[in-house]
Amino acid sequence: MPSATPLKPITGMIRKRVIRDLTVGIGSGIVVAEVYWHYFDKHLKRVDDYYAKNGGLIGINKSFGRST
DSSP states (O other): OOOSSOOOOOTTHHHHHHHHHHHHHHHHHHHHHHHHIIIIIHHHHHHHHHHHHTTSSTTBOTTTOOBO
């Protein structure tokens, strides 16, 4: 016996799901990249600049790798 109410049409569900998945994936990727750049990469750049300015590791004998 057929149902009195029509079933929900499936058309467009896959397209909506793909668009939502891409939007969430790209959006969260951008957010994570921004957080990495803002908190980690800028700090590493400051550390590299500090060591470049001060001639490498301080207190390390470069020829043997032992502290002086």
